[in-house]
Amino acid sequence: MKPFEFQVDYVREQFPALRKSVNGLPAAFLDGPGGTQVPLRVVEKINDYLLCRNANAHGVFKTSVESDALVVRARETFADFFNCDPEEVAFGENSSTNNFKLALGMARQLKPGDEILITDIDHEGNRSPWRTLEDFGVVVKSVKIHPEAITLDFEDFRSKLTDKTKVLAINWAANSCGTITDVKKFIDEAHRVGAITVVDAVQYAPHKVIDVKAVGMDILLCSAYKFFGPHLGIIYCKKDVGEQIKTARVMAYDNVEMPYRLETGTIAMEAVVGAAEAVEFIADIGRQHSQYFEEETAALSGRRKRIVSGLLAIDKYEEALADQLRAGISQLPGAKVYGPPVGHPRTATVSFTISGIHSNKIARFLAERGIFVWDGDFYAIETILHTLKMDACGGFVRIGLEPYSTQADVDRVLTALRELCAN
Numbered sequence: 001m002k003p004f005e006f007q008v009d010y011v012r013e014q015f016p017a018l019r020k021s022v023n024g025l026p027a028a029f030l031d032g033p034g035g036t037q038v039p040l041r042v043v044e045k046i047n048d049y050l051l052c053r054n055a056n057a058h059g060v061f062k063t064s065v066e067s068d069a070l071v072v073r074a075r076e077t078f079a080d081f082f083n084c085d086p087e088e089v090a091f092g093e094n095s096s097t098n099n100f101k102l103a104l105g106m107a108r109q110l111k112p113g114d115e116i117l118i119t120d121i122d123h124e125g126n127r128s129p130w131r132t133l134e135d136f137g138v139v140v141k142s143v144k145i146h147p148e149a150i151t152l153d154f155e156d157f158r159s160k161l162t163d164k165t166k167v168l169a170i171n172w173a174a175n176s177c178g179t180i181t182d183v184k185k186f187i188d189e190a191h192r193v194g195a196i197t198v199v200d201a202v203q204y205a206p207h208k209v210i211d212v213k214a215v216g217m218d219i220l221l222c223s224a225y226k227f228f229g230p231h232l233g234i235i236y237c238k239k240d241v242g243e244q245i246k247t248a249r250v251m252a253y254d255n256v257e258m259p260y261r262l263e264t265g266t267i268a269m270e271a272v273v274g275a276a277e278a279v280e281f282i283a284d285i286g287r288q289h290s291q292y293f294e295e296e297t298a299a300l301s302g303r304r305k306r307i308v309s310g311l312l313a314i315d316k317y318e319e320a321l322a323d324q325l326r327a328g329i330s331q332l333p334g335a336k337v338y339g340p341p342v343g344h345p346r347t348a349t350v351s352f353t354i355s356g357i358h359s360n361k362i363a364r365f366l367a368e369r370g371i372f373v374w375d376g377d378f379y380a381i382e383t384i385l386h387t388l389k390m391d392a393c394g395g396f397v398r399i400g401l402e403p404y405s406t407q408a409d410v411d412r413v414l415t416a417l418r419e420l421c422a423n
Contacts, residue, residue, distance in 0.1 A: 004292050006317035011285065012404045014039040022370035028409040031372040032400035033175055033203060033349050035225045038278075042229055045277040049270045056266055067269055074276035075259070080304040081279050082220065082236045083211045090262035091272050094233040095202050095221040096125035099169075101264060102198065102219065103129040105247035106167065112137025115164040117190070119143040120382040121152055121179065122171040126200035126221075127382065130169050139164070147387055149340045150174065152181050158189065165195045173204035176380035176396065177339035178322075178349030180204065184215045191216070196241060202226055206402075207318060207347045209311045212236050224271070229278030232271040235262055279307065285403065286310030318348035318401040321410050325350045325399065328414040332421050338396060348401035354421065359394035362420065369416050371409075374398040 012018055017037040020027040029037055053070065055063035075086040082089070092098040110116075110133065118127045120142050131140050143157040152170075161168075168190040173180050187197045198219045201210060205222035212220055220236040242258045249256070249264045286309030290297070293309045300308055326337050334355030340346055353359060363375035377384040377395045384395045399413065 004289075004313075004316060006313060006403070007288050008317070008403070008406060010288060012406075014041065014281070015404055016040055018404060023368060025370035028371045028405075028412055030399045030401070030405065030409060030413070031374055032206070032226075032402040032405075033378070033398055034374055034400075036206065036228050036402055037404065038230070039228055039281050041281060042274045042277045046230060046270050046274040049273045054270070057269070070273050070276075071267070071269055074272045077276040077279050077303070078234055078236075080302070081205075081210065081282075081307055083213050083304065084236055085239065087258050088236055088239050088242070090235040090237060090259035091267045091275075092233045092235060092263060093268075094231060095200065095223045096129070096233075098221055098233040098235050098262075099125055099129040099198070099200075100132075101248045101262075102245075103133055105249075105252075106196075106245060107133050107136050107138075108246040108248075110136065110138050110166055113139065113164065114166045115139045115141060115162060116167040116169065117141050117143060117157070117160060117165055117195075118169045119152055119157075119171055120145045120387055121150065121174050121176070121181070122169070122200060122380070122382070123175050123202065124379040124381055125202070126169050126171060126198070130167065138166075142382065143170075145383060145387060149344070150177050150179050150338060150383060151340050151344065152186075154185070157186060161189060161193060161195075163193050165190065165193050167198060168195050169198045170200070171203075172199050172201045173207070173347045174380065174383070175203045175349070175378050176383045176398070177351040178203070178347040179340050180208070180345035180347065182345075183217065187215065187217050196245070203347060203349070207311070207315050209308050212238075224275035224278055227278055228281055229275040230271040232268060232275045234275065235259075237262055282310040282314070283307045284310070285313055289313035292316075314403045315348075317403060318405070321401045321405055321407065322348035322350055324407075325401070325410050325413065328410070329417065332417055334421070335417075350399040350401070351396040352399075353390070353393055353396060354417070357420070359397045361394075362397045362417075365420050366413065366416055369412070371413055371416060373413075374400075 015037045053066045055067045075089040078089040079086045116130045141160045144153045197217045199217045201222045206227035218238050218241040224232040247261050283306035286306035290309045293312045297305045338351045359375040
């Protein structure tokens, strides 16, 4: 087989936003960890829904029937994305809001003295909802990180896990720097004490293959706007767990079946349709690159096979660019790249600082040259502000590689940073 070659031009031509320019320079969208750009096919699906099939759910007339069918199809699409059953897929506003609804629902069944474990590596979207339960007498503990590597401390987790632990809320890929946690070993331990496990996969889902059956989590949350879709949160919830937990919704005390018991009311069906089309976009990338991953996908078929091939292709392409970027930044005077050591799993997120230069100044310098990056704490407050105490320097500069990123983007970043350091 010939060496892997990613069809980046085929991908890029589907994103109208990539035609934008800044000060006469083409825009380099390296802000993906905060939200990706959207391919035209997703917008067209949303427009088609709103213009031709817009209706509330469960009516007997044509547009309502069509709308319901599209939502069913979207659940089937995400079932292939997660490797689960369609009735285990629910939709909500965003992952933070979905988590707050989960926490509020579980407050109805937790008792004072029950314990919840969160982690210091997490975005506040997977910390704050559970911390609110302290108002109900629930004890919330947080698992520490190894500061230099920004990895979770498994021994600290084990020391804090008890028979009173009812929920483990854990991060899969850190939005601060891309660290990937082996969540399965944490989940297996938590299940031994009967805890429900909630995985934040918001930063993991755009880059890596998800197999909820293999990992065994009870609940997983991700957001479509992180992988080429509209602003929408998606929940996987194991059916038997969803049927047992109390939820916060309209008619909360009725025996509502899965997955509707996780949805508070009428969902944003145009966003659901768009999110499903974003998964189809990933599957199309898989179709274009399937020859490279025949061995990894030999046991799969249909859309699941294409989705897995697409994510494997995206990951392989992005990581090669990210490795170049990390290596180049590391050579700059005063620069420090943050995250786990070489060989540790991570996403294509590159986070760094340059000594003596505020991170916001770096981001502004790049922005003037058409290079879009993030700076700050990204709501990874416990990691960046409290553990690493980086508020004085403005937190990290964060760059995210996507399948529409190019070698030219990487080269432009390094050239601009060299210019900044030289002045």
